[in-house]
Amino acid sequence: MEKPVIISIKSTQNMDGQKDTIELVTQGVLRHSEEEGFALVYPESELTGLEGTLTTFRIAPDRITLLREGTINSEMIFEEGQKHFSLYETPFGGLMLGVKARIGEGGGSLSIRYALEADSQLIGENAFEIQVTEPTLDQRAPLDQAL
Numbered sequence: 001m002e003k004p005v006i007i008s009i010k011s012t013q014n015m016d017g018q019k020d021t022i023e024l025v026t027q028g029v030l031r032h033s034e035e036e037g038f039a040l041v042y043p044e045s046e047l048t049g050l051e052g053t054l055t056t057f058r059i060a061p062d063r064i065t066l067l068r069e070g071t072i073n074s075e076m077i078f079e080e081g082q083k084h085f086s087l088y089e090t091p092f093g094g095l096m097l098g099v100k101a102r103i104g105e106g107g108g109s110l111s112i113r114y115a116l117e118a119d120s121q122l123i124g125e126n127a128f129e130i131q132v133t134e135p136t137l138d139q140r141a142p143l144d145q146a147l
Contacts, residue, residue, distance in 0.1 A: 005030045007042050008131040015124035024048060078112050108132045
């Protein structure tokens with residue numbers, strides 16, 4: 001099953017006492033299969049600084065995987081009480097990150113909070129708050145070709 005959805009994302013980064021918040025509302029798709037569970041897929045925009053990147057949240061009962069492919073390539077795994085190491089590639093080079101997460105999910109919403117580490121040192125605390133809704137008739141514009 002695949003259906004168009006409206007994805008509202010509030011991303012908060014807290015590094016060195018400075019808090020930055022980006023809010024994005026975009027079209028995407030919600031995919032569901034028996035084998036892989038749910039996935040939210042959307043193209044990034046100029047607003048996020050990740051234009052040219054396709055973002056996918058794979059949602060399983062015990063973990064969430066964030067995949068980015070395109071201008072930025074990364075895979076981050078969020079699992080309650082577990083630390084995962086990921087290589088985060090940027091056009092400027094790579095950075096090894098350690099991630100811990102607290103995951104909450106409730107009827108069309110998703111909450112992820114995690115700490116970022118570089119060389120075993122805490123460099124920031126981040127969060128995603130995501131709401132997924134079906135589009136109204138006037139919101140059903142053609143989805144980006146990247147989807």
